Amino acid sequence: MKTLNPLFEKNLAWATAVQQEDPDFFTRLASQQHPELLWIGCADSRVPANQIIDLPPGEVFVHRNIANLVVHTDLNCLSVIEFAVEVLAIRHIIVCGHYGCSGIRAAMDNQEYGVIDNWLRHIKDVARFNADVLDGLPPEVRHDRLAELNVIEQVANVCNTSTVRNAWRRGHELSVHGWIYDIRNGILKDLDMCISRYEQLEEKYRNV
Numbered sequence: 453m454k455t456l457n458p459l460f461e462k463n464l465a466w467a468t469a470v471q472q473e474d475p476d477f478f479t480r481l482a483s484q485q486h487p488e489l490l491w492i493g494c495a496d497s498r499v500p501a502n503q504i505i506d507l508p509p510g511e512v513f514v515h516r517n518i519a520n521l522v523v524h525t526d527l528n529c530l531s532v533i534e535f536a537v538e539v540l541a542i543r544h545i546i547v548c549g550h551y552g553c554s555g556i557r558a559a560m561d562n563q564e565y566g567v568i569d570n571w572l573r574h575i576k577d578v579a580r581f582n583a584d585v586l587d588g589l590p591p592e593v594r595h596d597r598l599a600e601l602n603v604i605e606q607v608a609n610v611c612n613t614s615t616v617r618n619a620w621r622r623g624h625e626l627s628v629h630g631w632i633y634d635i636r637n638g639i640l641k642d643l644d645m646c647i648s649r650y651e652q653l654e655e656k657y658r659n660v
Protein backbone atom coordinates (compact mmCIF):
# COMPACT_ATOMS: atom_id res chain seq x y z
CA MET A 453 0.00 0.00 0.00
CA LYS A 454 1.33 3.40 -0.95
CA THR A 455 1.70 5.83 1.90
CA LEU A 456 2.47 9.53 1.73
CA ASN A 457 0.25 9.73 -1.35
CA PRO A 458 0.46 13.51 -1.75
CA LEU A 459 4.18 13.15 -2.40
CA PHE A 460 3.60 10.75 -5.30
CA GLU A 461 1.00 13.13 -6.69
CA LYS A 462 3.40 16.04 -6.44
CA ASN A 463 6.12 13.95 -8.09
CA LEU A 464 3.88 13.03 -11.02
CA ALA A 465 2.85 16.64 -11.50
CA TRP A 466 6.50 17.74 -11.42
CA ALA A 467 7.73 15.05 -13.86
CA THR A 468 4.88 15.87 -16.25
CA ALA A 469 5.61 19.59 -16.12
CA VAL A 470 9.33 19.05 -16.74
CA GLN A 471 8.61 16.78 -19.70
CA GLN A 472 6.15 19.23 -21.20
CA GLU A 473 8.76 21.95 -21.05
CA ASP A 474 11.56 19.74 -22.41
CA PRO A 475 10.37 16.41 -23.89
CA ASP A 476 13.92 14.92 -23.99
CA PHE A 477 14.91 15.98 -20.49
CA PHE A 478 14.68 12.59 -18.76
CA THR A 479 15.93 10.53 -21.73
CA ARG A 480 18.97 12.77 -21.97
CA LEU A 481 19.73 12.59 -18.25
CA ALA A 482 19.11 8.84 -18.08
CA SER A 483 22.03 8.14 -20.41
CA GLN A 484 24.69 10.06 -18.47
CA GLN A 485 25.48 12.74 -15.90
CA HIS A 486 28.04 15.51 -16.42
CA PRO A 487 27.85 17.72 -13.33
CA GLU A 488 30.63 20.28 -12.96
CA LEU A 489 29.98 20.80 -9.26
CA LEU A 490 30.29 18.72 -6.12
CA TRP A 491 28.33 20.24 -3.25
CA ILE A 492 29.23 19.25 0.31
CA GLY A 493 26.61 20.78 2.55
CA CYS A 494 24.63 20.44 5.76
CA ALA A 495 21.76 17.95 5.97
CA ASP A 496 19.51 20.75 7.28
CA SER A 497 16.16 20.72 5.43
CA ARG A 498 16.42 24.47 4.88
CA VAL A 499 19.58 24.17 2.80
CA PRO A 500 18.72 22.12 -0.33
CA ALA A 501 21.66 22.35 -2.75
CA ASN A 502 19.93 22.48 -6.14
CA GLN A 503 17.25 24.94 -5.07
CA ILE A 504 19.64 27.43 -3.50
CA ILE A 505 21.74 27.74 -6.65
CA ASP A 506 18.70 27.22 -8.86
CA LEU A 507 20.11 24.32 -10.89
CA PRO A 508 18.09 21.44 -12.37
CA PRO A 509 18.75 17.69 -11.88
CA GLY A 510 22.03 16.61 -13.48
CA GLU A 511 24.05 19.72 -12.58
CA VAL A 512 25.24 19.09 -9.02
CA PHE A 513 26.68 16.00 -7.36
CA VAL A 514 25.68 16.25 -3.70
CA HIS A 515 26.93 15.02 -0.34
CA ARG A 516 25.26 16.24 2.82
CA ASN A 517 25.75 15.48 6.49
CA ILE A 518 25.26 17.24 9.80
CA ALA A 519 27.27 20.47 9.78
CA ASN A 520 28.94 19.80 6.39
CA LEU A 521 31.97 18.01 7.78
CA VAL A 522 34.77 16.40 5.78
CA VAL A 523 36.27 13.97 8.25
CA HIS A 524 39.64 12.47 7.24
CA THR A 525 38.42 8.90 7.72
CA ASP A 526 34.79 9.21 6.62
CA LEU A 527 34.61 6.61 3.83
CA ASN A 528 31.24 7.90 2.74
CA CYS A 529 32.46 11.45 2.08
CA LEU A 530 35.85 10.30 0.74
CA SER A 531 34.13 7.97 -1.72
CA VAL A 532 31.89 10.79 -2.93
CA ILE A 533 34.92 13.03 -3.47
CA GLU A 534 36.82 10.29 -5.28
CA PHE A 535 33.89 9.42 -7.54
CA ALA A 536 33.25 13.08 -8.29
CA VAL A 537 36.88 13.83 -9.15
CA GLU A 538 38.00 10.57 -10.78
CA VAL A 539 34.88 9.44 -12.60
CA LEU A 540 32.78 12.55 -13.15
CA ALA A 541 35.82 14.84 -13.55
CA ILE A 542 34.05 17.68 -11.78
CA ARG A 543 35.77 21.08 -11.79
CA HIS A 544 34.54 22.59 -8.53
CA ILE A 545 34.02 21.28 -5.01
CA ILE A 546 31.91 23.58 -2.87
CA VAL A 547 31.81 23.23 0.90
CA CYS A 548 28.73 25.15 1.97
CA GLY A 549 27.90 25.83 5.61
CA HIS A 550 25.05 27.92 6.91
CA TYR A 551 24.25 30.38 9.66
CA GLY A 552 21.85 29.07 12.29
CA CYS A 553 23.28 25.54 12.01
CA SER A 554 21.93 23.27 14.75
CA GLY A 555 25.08 21.16 14.58
CA ILE A 556 27.25 24.18 15.33
CA ARG A 557 24.88 25.24 18.10
CA ALA A 558 24.90 21.79 19.69
CA ALA A 559 28.69 21.63 19.52
CA MET A 560 28.92 24.87 21.47
CA ASP A 561 26.80 23.87 24.42
CA ASN A 562 27.72 21.33 27.01
CA GLN A 563 24.75 18.99 26.78
CA GLU A 564 24.94 15.34 25.80
CA TYR A 565 22.90 14.24 22.77
CA GLY A 566 24.08 10.67 22.15
CA VAL A 567 25.94 9.23 19.16
CA ILE A 568 26.05 12.61 17.49
CA ASP A 569 28.36 13.91 20.25
CA ASN A 570 31.18 12.00 18.56
CA TRP A 571 30.41 13.68 15.24
CA LEU A 572 30.10 17.11 16.84
CA ARG A 573 33.50 16.60 18.44
CA HIS A 574 35.00 17.62 15.09
CA ILE A 575 33.32 21.02 15.41
CA LYS A 576 34.52 21.36 18.98
CA ASP A 577 38.02 20.80 17.59
CA VAL A 578 37.50 23.65 15.11
CA ALA A 579 36.35 25.85 18.01
CA ARG A 580 39.45 24.90 19.98
CA PHE A 581 41.80 25.65 17.05
CA ASN A 582 40.20 29.10 16.82
CA ALA A 583 39.61 29.85 20.49
CA ASP A 584 41.53 33.15 20.26
CA VAL A 585 39.10 34.43 17.60
CA LEU A 586 35.92 33.06 19.17
CA ASP A 587 36.43 33.84 22.84
CA GLY A 588 34.85 37.08 23.86
CA LEU A 589 32.37 37.23 20.97
CA PRO A 590 28.67 37.45 21.92
CA PRO A 591 26.93 34.03 21.51
CA GLU A 592 25.09 34.75 18.21
CA VAL A 593 28.17 36.24 16.58
CA ARG A 594 30.23 33.34 17.89
CA HIS A 595 27.87 30.79 16.28
CA ASP A 596 28.03 32.60 12.95
CA ARG A 597 31.80 32.93 13.08
CA LEU A 598 32.25 29.26 14.04
CA ALA A 599 30.00 28.25 11.13
CA GLU A 600 32.37 30.20 8.82
CA LEU A 601 35.54 28.82 10.44
CA ASN A 602 34.11 25.32 10.17
CA VAL A 603 33.65 25.76 6.41
CA ILE A 604 37.25 26.96 6.09
CA GLU A 605 38.49 23.96 8.06
CA GLN A 606 36.49 21.57 5.88
CA VAL A 607 37.84 23.21 2.71
CA ALA A 608 41.32 22.47 4.05
CA ASN A 609 40.27 18.89 4.75
CA VAL A 610 39.01 18.48 1.16
CA CYS A 611 42.32 19.88 -0.16
CA ASN A 612 44.22 17.43 2.03
CA THR A 613 42.44 14.32 0.77
CA SER A 614 44.68 12.05 -1.29
CA THR A 615 42.14 12.28 -4.12
CA VAL A 616 42.36 16.05 -4.46
CA ARG A 617 46.13 16.22 -3.90
CA ASN A 618 46.72 13.55 -6.56
CA ALA A 619 44.33 15.27 -8.97
CA TRP A 620 46.29 18.52 -8.63
CA ARG A 621 49.59 16.65 -9.05
CA ARG A 622 48.27 15.28 -12.33
CA GLY A 623 47.34 18.78 -13.47
CA HIS A 624 43.59 18.25 -13.17
CA GLU A 625 41.73 21.57 -13.15
CA LEU A 626 39.94 21.58 -9.83
CA SER A 627 38.97 24.32 -7.39
CA VAL A 628 37.71 23.97 -3.84
CA HIS A 629 35.43 26.73 -2.54
CA GLY A 630 34.12 27.73 0.89
CA TRP A 631 30.65 29.27 0.95
CA ILE A 632 28.11 30.08 3.63
CA TYR A 633 24.35 30.34 3.26
CA ASP A 634 22.13 32.62 5.32
CA ILE A 635 18.84 30.88 6.14
CA ARG A 636 17.46 34.27 7.24
CA ASN A 637 17.47 35.74 3.73
CA GLY A 638 18.40 32.94 1.30
CA ILE A 639 21.67 34.58 0.27
CA LEU A 640 24.97 32.76 -0.32
CA LYS A 641 28.29 34.33 0.60
CA ASP A 642 31.71 33.35 -0.73
CA LEU A 643 34.21 33.09 2.13
CA ASP A 644 37.12 33.82 -0.23
CA MET A 645 38.67 30.43 0.40
CA CYS A 646 38.99 29.33 -3.21
CA ILE A 647 41.90 26.90 -3.58
CA SER A 648 42.97 25.79 -7.06
CA ARG A 649 46.37 24.25 -6.27
CA TYR A 650 47.88 22.80 -3.14
CA GLU A 651 50.36 25.65 -2.55
CA GLN A 652 47.47 28.11 -2.18
CA LEU A 653 46.10 26.25 0.80
CA GLU A 654 48.67 27.26 3.36
CA GLU A 655 48.68 30.88 2.22
CA LYS A 656 44.87 31.22 2.39
CA TYR A 657 44.47 29.15 5.51
CA ARG A 658 47.13 31.09 7.38
CA ASN A 659 45.47 34.41 6.57
CA VAL A 660 41.98 33.50 7.78
Ligand code: CO
Nearest residue numbers: 494496553554
Ligand atom coordinates in the same frame (compact mmCIF):
# COMPACT_ATOMS: atom_id res chain seq x y z
CO1 CO B 1 23.37 22.80 9.67
